Amino acid sequence: MxxxxxxxxxxxxxxxxxxxxxxxxxxxxxxxxxxxxxxxxxxxxxxxxxxxxxxxxxxxxxxxxxxxxxxxxxxxxxxxxxxxxxxxxxxxxxxxxxxxxxxxxxxxxxxxxxxxxxxxxxxxxxxxxxxxxxxxxxxxxxxxxxxxxxxxxxxxxxxxxxxxxxxxxxxxxxxxxxxxxxxxxxxxxxxxxxxxxxxxxxxxxxxxxxxxxxxxxxxxxxxxxxxxxxxxxxxxxxxxxxxxxxxxxxxxxxxxxxxxxxxxxxxxxxxxxxVHQPWCRDSRFRKHAAESGAARTALWVWNRGRSDNVLTPAVDLKKRTGLPVNVLWHWWHAAAYDDGFPEYFPPREGDSSFQSAISNARQQDVQALVYMNTYQWGTHTAGFEKENALNNAVKDKAGRTEAHVYNIFTQHSLTPMCLATNWKNKYAGLAGKAINDYHTGGIYMDQACLHHRCYDKSHDHTTGGGNYWVHHFGMLTNMIRRSNSAKDNTILAGEGCGESWLPYLDAFLTLQVSKERYAGISGAATIPLFQAVYHDYAVTFGSYASLVTPPYDELWPAAYAPPDAEQPLAAEFDEQFLMEQARAFVWGMQPTIANYHETLAVRKKKEISYLVHLAQLRYKQLPYLLYGRFMRPPRMTIPEKTIAVSRLSIYTGQHQDRVKRQQQQVPLIYTSAWKSPSGALGIAVASISDTPQLIQFSIRTRDYGLPSSGKVYVTDTSGRKLLSAYKNGSVKVHYALAERGACMVEVGTN
Known part of the structure; x- marks a missing residue:
């Protein structure tokens, strides 16, 4: 017919x-x-x-x-x-x-x-x-x-x-x-x-x-x-x-x-x-999830400076959660940040102290990923001229480099290197040194999920257009992994996220859960669009969620150092921290805290407890929040509240740019839905309200491919319990959630 x-x-x-x-x-x-x-x-x-x-x-x-x-x-x-x-x-x-x-x-x-x-x-x-x-x-x-x-x-x-x-x-x-x-x-x-x-x-x-x-x-x-x-x-x-x-x-x-x-x-x-394309077939997460150090991470600590300011606080959080903790470690290197790349070695605190701290943290199940920018070279470094870095730099049509000043204090520029040159060999050598000689847990490749069009005809690529950038990035990560003598769960993580990088990176730093903190409340709102397509093919983590003012690199000019670096933010901004953590939890991301110190467990007790509880609950729900497919959440009536939001420079702002107060209307309850590999449905819920909230919703099982009859369970900090049974393809949930509570409602599971 x-x-x-x-x-x-x-x-x-x-x-x-x-x-x-x-x-x-x-x-x-x-x-x-x-x-x-x-x-x-x-x-x-x-x-x-x-x-x-x-x-x-x-x-x-x-x-x-x-x-x-x-x-x-x-x-x-x-x-x-x-x-x-x-x-x-x-x-x-x-x-x-x-x-x-x-x-x-x-x-x-x-x-x-x-x-x-x-x-x-x-x-x-x-x-x-x-x-x-x-x-x-x-x-x-x-x-x-x-x-x-x-x-x-x-x-x-x-x-x-x-x-x-x-x-x-x-x-x-x-x-x-x-x-x-x-x-x-x-x-x-x-x-x-x-x-x-x-x-x-x-x-x-x-x-x-x-x-x-x-x-x-x-x-x-x-x-x-x-x-x-x-x-x-x-x-x-x-x-x-x-x-x-x-x-x-x-x-x-x-x-x-x-x-x-x-x-x-x-x-x-x-x-x-x-999901039928090569990047999903070759996804690092899907091919290596069982042995992946990235996948087993329960919490990330994003600190900067020397080991006592980075690894010691991370070990403290490891003890509080009882779960594996990874560290994203900036400012470990000899050079000033956003200035002296790639002159990373020796570590600024010295070889012996650095290696000892790495070893001690490893013994306590804390892995450290050290910062290495993927392609930037400081134009004022000694090596830039000595090693003829200009030859390997990205060029525009006129043959000019794309130098850019990130460091507002020194005004020294960084210039992107083209990945289709010998820069790959230099970077792979530096990464291999960090992994093999210093036994770090891996490399955080800043600016990884970006690309440049290069017009230098002397490089090993087509000029301007083409797809050479991602191809050579894959070659770079393969070089790093081949040089890994330990062959143990070394993690290569990158800034941002992208389908083209799924076969090459173990984890993706996705910071937009904290967009208000660095961009304010105007403009576009953040949505978990990448998660909706690729969550079960990629490990995502990261946020700027912090309870203190930004740090200042000790190698930057002392004249600009603020007197209040890493001091607790005003209490009115605590709800912003909760919002960022709640978003990350329901969006299936590994939780992250920036600039954590042990004193915060006392001075910001409720907020640190919230982070710890979310990390522990998430770890019990990995079939949904790590391996699950993003689904449309059920409709709920959710109350809102106007909260104070801090917009502040993350670590490079001058005094007049430090903290700007804004207000934003936000939901008090964050939700999402996930289909586990076994076919069960999980509805994640996180509240930032300081009063109990009633969670109510209904779903039709046919909308989620669930059996027409079954049971509903709920898991919160007290454990897992039977909530109700359902039949005739209709599920109705009524659950009283404690103040600042979180739970996972499971439908269609035994």
Missing amino acids: KIKNNKCYALTIALWFLTTAASGTHYDLVLQNRSVKLTFDAGTGALLSFYDRNASLEFLDRKSGERGSLWELELEEGGAVRKINLPQAGTFHSSRPDVHTLVLEWSRFSGLTPSLRVKVTIQLQGEQSFTGWHLALSGISGQQPEKIIFPRISGLQDMKDEELAVPVWLGELYKSPRTSGQHYTWHYPGLLSLQMLSLYNPRTHGFYAACNDTAGYTKTFSFSPDSSRHFTYQMDNYPVTAAGDSVYTLPYNAIIGAFKGDWLSAATTYRDWA
Whole structure:
């Protein structure tokens, strides 16, 4: 029946074309199925309409006279760059290889590009609401494509009550994104942890934009408003061609579609594709979870300075939790932070003291990961000139380095090194020294989940575009692991998170649970978008959650040292700390505390107890909070409260920038839902309220693939107990949660 219907549909389309062509009537090109309908101008190939048939709603403003070009090329020839777009074509032709495919071709471009042909192929994905878009060029001999903008979807009209969800590392959500007039641009791979953006009204319909690149090619995604508050979505591609090539084909497809729901709906769609890709198959966590030192970590301590300021406090927390603790150790090195990289050795407290402290901590189940920036080299270091570092530095098109000043006190710059050079050998040697000679538990590779486009033709990579950065990062981590003489659970962790890095890193530092602390309360809100797609393929940890003012590196100029470094923050900011810990717990992250000291267990007793209890509860619920798949949490009525929020520089602020007080309306209860590998459902709950709260919700078992009858258990700090039984596919939960309490409600388990 399906084949018959398709044949009838194709015959109808063919007869329609013959009739309109014979009559001389102007017609549009239509590509449609039961879910979406795309309409193109038959004379130019411009996109006229993108219609969501399921919602009976149009994405584009059809009244607008502006029809943006679906694509734009930047071609270089003889040092000159020329921009070419759709209106410059002298000829346009379309064809239909089959009922689900439309091919658009432009040719006869004047000037320097008489042989150029641009071919766009758009394919429906069966009866789904998603379409694949592909572009190929021919006739480009002697011309280098510098950038290909494709696809470009112009005229996206306001859907009202809009939200824009973007996977900036952990994830960001913009409410009413058009009101600011902001031009939004994000780079992949890098700050974008995956290749999917969604713009939607959660009650009506949504615009879905993605890419199916599995090799980590560099690209940029953007949403730009015009004077009419219409958005233009586009993907900028940076191609790689060899001298003399006459053709170029994008090595992936863009995905454009419609959906109903919110950011989690879009994430679920992307996950359905993503988990079948190479990065999930080769995920370090999935392949090595059983023996992974990262996976068994219960709590991270992020301290800075000498061992008595780092390892001693970590051992204290190890004793309080009774669980494995890892340390993220900054400022252990000889050089000043954000200045003297990569002159890390010898440790600033001396070899003997450093090695002894590492050994003692190991004996007490505390592992230390030491800081090493992945690619920065200080331009004022002796080694920068002596070792000709400039030769291996990232260069722009003009041959300039990308030096940047991070250290506001010394004003000394750092310059990114290109991973596709001998820098890999230097870095691997330094990491090997820390692991093999000093027996650290691993390396924290700062700025790992970022990338640079380098145009230095003397390096071992294609210039500008391509996917060499992630490839060489993989080579670097392999070099470090091969040199590991101990072959014991050495951890390589990196800043940020990203699908391209899943095969190479053991853990990902995801700091956006503390976004208010370093960016304030304005702008985008943090959402666990990466977790919704990849939680069961990656170990995530980290936050800036701290109960004290920032520390100051002893190697920075003494004149700028504040008098109150690492002193307890005002009590009004304690709830912010609880909020950060509650978020991390329900989002399935390993908990982290920054700048912990033993005195806080007395001076901030309630807050440290909260952290310890969450860490202990999480460790009992690893099937959900480590190995589980992120699910949609049940709806609950959750009270809110306005709390004080501190925005403060983490460790480099001057006196006038130290602590800024803001206020934010926050929920008093944080929740999430997880499907364990065994098929049970766990609903994580954490309260930051100083009064007891009643947890009430109901679910339908069919929504979670659960048996229609069974039992409900709850686990809190007092242990696990039977809460109720359910039948007929309906589960109702009523549970009194203590003040600042946390629990896991389990459904469908014995």
